[in-house]
Amino acid sequence: MENFDMLVSILGSTVRLSIPLIFTALAGLFSERAGIFDIGLEGKMLASAFAAAVVAYLTGSAWAGLLGGIGVSIVFSIIHGFASITNRGNQIISGVALNFVAAGLTAVLGQAWYGQGGRTPQLSGDARFSPITLPGVDAMREVPIIGPLYVNVISGNNILTYLAFLAVPLSWWVLYRTRFGLRLRAVGENPGAVDTAGISVEWLRYRAVIVAGLLCGFSGTYLGIAQSAAFIKDMSAGKGYIALAALIFAKWKPVPVMFACLLFGFLDALANFMQGKAVPGIGEVPVQIFQALPYILTCILLAGFIGAAKPPKAGGVPYVKER
Amino acid sequence: ADLQPALVYGTGGKFDKSFNEAAANGAEKFSKETGIKFRDFEPTSDTQGEQAIRNFASRGYNPVVAVSFAWTSAMEKVAGEFPDTKFVIVDSVVDKPNVRSVTFKEEEGSYLVGLLAGMASKSGKVSFVGGMDIPLIRKFECGYEQGARAANPKIEVFQNMVGTTGAAWNDPVRAGELTKNQIDQGSDVIYAAAGASGLGALQTAADNKKFSIGVDSNQNHLHPGSVLTSMVKRVDLAVYNAFMDTKNGKFTGGIQTLGVKEEGVMPAMDDNNKALITAEMKAAVDKAKADIIAGKIKVHDYMTDNACPKG
Amino acid sequence: MSTASIPLPNWITYGLLPLINLILAFLISGLVVWIIGENPWDALVLLLQGALGRGEGIGFTLFYATNFIFTGLSVAVAYHAGLFNIGSEGQAYVGGLGAALVALALDHYCPWYVTMPFAVLGAAVFGAAWALIPAWLQARRGSHVVITTIMFNFIGSALMVYLLVNVLRVTGKMAPETRTFLEGGQLPKLDWLLALFGLKLGAAPFNVSFIIALVMCVVVWVLIWRTKLGYEMRTLGISRSAASYAGISYTRIVVIAMLLSGALAGMMALNPVMGASARLQVEFVGGAGFVGIAVSLMGRSHPLGIVLAAILFGILYQGGAELSFDMPNITRDMIVVIQGLVILFAGALEFMFRPALVRLYLSFKKS
């Protein structure tokens, strides 16, 4: 039973660590399916974590914080759109630039406003999204197998966690069952087809990146005021890139995206868990190996040993009608 | 000449509720008492320290106090360039005549909070979350383990480190996740020596209704009822003394090591944790203190041999 | 009317347009400074004084610029072959290991000028090695080099920390760093160079690496514009199909370009490791690899432009440090903001003003 408890603990950790990845990867999904590569997910996440923490601190309301996080993230999206859609700039360069702006600006403003080394003040109470206990937890506690899973993995998460898992089928539905989704998928494959169908390529792509901003707003908020109780300088710590890797791994499809993110979350949880413990047959593995593991694994995944990933055809290429 | 003291913080930021804030408090206290203003600087990256220290020295500030081991090599260099300026480094040793090196016997303070942890634990399992995996942090951990074992020889002690780069001081998410893991494994007292990351550990402990132990500054007020105590390291005292000694012309170079005896390290007791510390616990701590001072208890210093004796 | 294919004279394309973009980046940075309640003009003056006011400031400026020349060249060489190497940061970090190992091995026995060529080689080889796998993945497996180099930055950082903490650290010392190199492992300062201009270098660690950097600029220029390999790289960088038509092997060029890029990034380590701190420290690269992106974009991937852009960023770094000292509200992260804005305006938005300039230029020519 000992082992089972450990598993439950790791799964609980997996869920918590996967949430920002899921939101972010879904954000990337909308953007990239529309043909706009978004390496700036990292920056958007960071900026929105900062905004969420600041707004939540000022208003004392986590929901206001969420709005703030989403708002700032969308502003970043629109800048990315302005560079890569309106001005047909290089999407990767634009994303890299915005990552720097986000990293620098959050630290500068955070330090200037709060003088805590770029941190924002500690939040508590309603300024944070706190864990929710689902009904029936007490009754379930004694049920074998399912009980601990329900109590420790499914229950006891904050509302954003549930929203993340809701966002997955919702994204699928939007993408495959709505007019917007049809057009969005089309514009990432052949913007000319969309244009000659009388639909504005630019506006469509703008809407896609705005949706990406919206979803990144959720992930940033999760980082800033749900998972932790304050914004900390550079707190996204490469999660945006991992989300991007998950997106590629999932071949730009919503449901596989969720599983890819859960996998990376699981790796991270496992790394935390295995720290300082001996691996049978190998002995104690340096923490650095576990820390580098998601990145190493991403490279192996990217190497296509698990089937080549085909990005949207028009991805990364600005739509230029007139030379 | 007018005294112009200067203070360079570690990278966690001035108001880190911990190490740097303690330094700032010491300087403020000096300022309030003497009316002498001081300048301070918060480097936000490792590369900045050297320039800040040199800048202060070259502009005639004296003494220049740098807290954090991160400025060791910077201090070595700059102190050589400005032999007439007095320097103080906290948490590290720089062997120069015009440098005072202040180190703490963190293992002793950690022993005492470990003792409290061992006594407070109901599960017989306690844990430690360290920031960056460096000998200094291992030193904390080692003392803690020894103390916990003194309270309960059968106790299990887990430990995790947030990371191995400077970013480890600033990653409360991972610290919180590690804490949660430890709680899931049964730990009910978590000692966090992890700079700003520690806030995540304390938060998680509070969210899960477990005890935590803060570090450097008195962090008992962060989550009253959950923070069992804090291993206070009197960085404030080090800074205050440095300023004061210079003012009074009593500045001396060399190494100062502050332990329990010098009241450099101690568990914080205040109103916030009054309810958590039983009389029995208080007595045990007092006794251990006396024994350490008397040399009856030897707390192992990890850094002497890079090893922590088990059991 | 579309204006994209209307040619503009070089002084506009390579002079005026980047200048406008730069000015815009600074204006917005000024706005940020103003938002946090400081006077942007005062900030600018402090920044320039700090960077160029004294010999020591200039020394620091050039010291930082040396880093950026290397990383800028690194990004540029890959860019000419159509590759966006975001991994200069990690390559420089691992390159530091190569330089340090050479210095640690030779400093007891050789004077610096004997150690130096080996250190250059060591840094280059280690940096190149760190670019090899991303290069191979791009060339043979089609995994995008942008993503893999980002991953390798993280992996490199884990590797270096492991080595510094567990292998190279001096026992009993707190900081994860190697022992201090003896004189034979240190690159001498260029105080005489500044003295020629009547300036005193002071404590600034401006050293011989600067000269190596300038030599590399010439080497890169020759490579790109005067060799067959460079021709092949440029061809591939512009048109993969034309390259395959011309019998230029994609794999070969991608791997070579990335190795060269990694080697240049690796050499950057000479400056801080052997020129300044005389030891290998954690995170000594400090973002210089990323600055290289901005430098290369600003400098239009041309060595001359890179030197100018590197000096600009050197001014920002040094001036920024002084600025944050005098205006503690403006932390050094401000530089990261400026850097991001420069990349945004000089890179992603490089042609935002082009249509307007074309119209202006045409109407000017008419009248």
Added chain:
Amino acid sequence: MVQAPAIELIGIDKKFGPVHANKNINLTVSKGSIHGIIGENGAGKSTLMSILYGFYQADQGSIKVGGETITIKDSQAAIAAGIGMVHQHFMLVENFTVLENIMLGAEGGALLARGTDAARASLKQLEKDYGLDVDPDAVIEELAVGLQQRVEILKALYRGADILILDEPTGVLTPAEADHLFKILGVLRDQGKTVILITHKLREIMAITDTVSVMRRGEIVATRKTAETTVEELAELMVGRRVLLRVDKKPAQPGEVLLSVRNLTVKDNRGVTMVDDVSFDIRAGEIVGIAGVAGNGQSELLEAITGIRKPVSGEILLEGQKVSGLDPAMLRRLGIGHIPEDRHHMGLVLPFEESQNAILGYHRDQRYGKGPFLDPVAIRAAAEVEIAKYDIRPPNARLKTANFSGGNQQKIVVAREIERNPKMLVIGQPTRGVDIGAIEFIHRRIVETRDAGKALLLVSVELDEIRALSDRILVMFAGRIVGEKPSDATEQTLGLMMAGIAA
């Protein structure tokens, strides 16, 4: 009352940067007619029609539809005005189904579910009315080009187009498929729809249109009733002077077999077999032409012979030596020159200066610099010789290649490949998008090369070009060589073979 014309274009003017694509164009198309527009490559036909369809914006001029002036600011407006267009390059989403492509932009509501049934139903109806049947659930990339075009036409009709523009619809069709298309267009006209048909094939104009306008260098130079004009007159109008539709050449003097292709099979990037067990020989001193509709494996064949694409099986022998599997650089050294089908994507690096392009592929040659270095002076000197010999204008080796006109760009490529004196020259579409003067020049060079005893393989989608230049003609269909004919074979014979009907 006189019926208002379907379309009236008044003073349309359009520049793409320095390129004046449409110059003050006036054009009237009457209702219920098929109106042809002919003109050479680059004359501005597509541009004009794209303006009418709202894809591009005119710099000047106005448009009347059904007698009313309207502004067409985007394709939405054009669609609303009843205009539909089938583009030269299909505007289809390749991984979508037929149905999804047809619905795109006309989904009938924010949710797809409702619109889908309606679309399915009206697709059935259109199928019945015009004989345009295609499986609505097929994925586009799995359909043959002819069917893809059908989807494009359905797309326009589904949106209720009364005026249908077809931009070079027959370029990708076999003659038989083209005839079928023309039948459909006839039905459309009979139902009162207006059709504008762009082509540069005179035969098609004569066969189907009611009126025809000729474009040259961005201008409409004439509009005629089809019944009142002749092929010769149109050709002359198109190029601005009398044209000689044939090339003067002596009979070939074939020598030894130089290149043998044996059972060659080649797949494209998607893994589809494009060249299927092909064998043939080419002798020194002859031009072998390969006729075929675009996309029947010619490109892959050329790429395999020149080493750009590795064949799956079979071999290629140069003077009896196996050369298949070697890379293009090696093959060049062995004497295989290559004028590629697409100069912009393969033959040239447009941002390079002219002299740099004049060495592309031969840049490792010691004469352009010793060892690993390049010698710009030597390179420029060599380029200037070619510029003079091929009359490349402007005669400036330092000019950016992008700034040369199409014809001169092609000359740069031709000069480079012929002047290296290869044993074997592989030529793809040598005169695509090139004006008539340059065509004649290039054709002459090709014949001269043959007469110098070289072996030449020529691929072109222009049947006239193949017939004029080749000494023997191989016809390719669906990846196979379906037969060989002498150069005097009629267009009809070849056309049937190209459709895979006769051998």
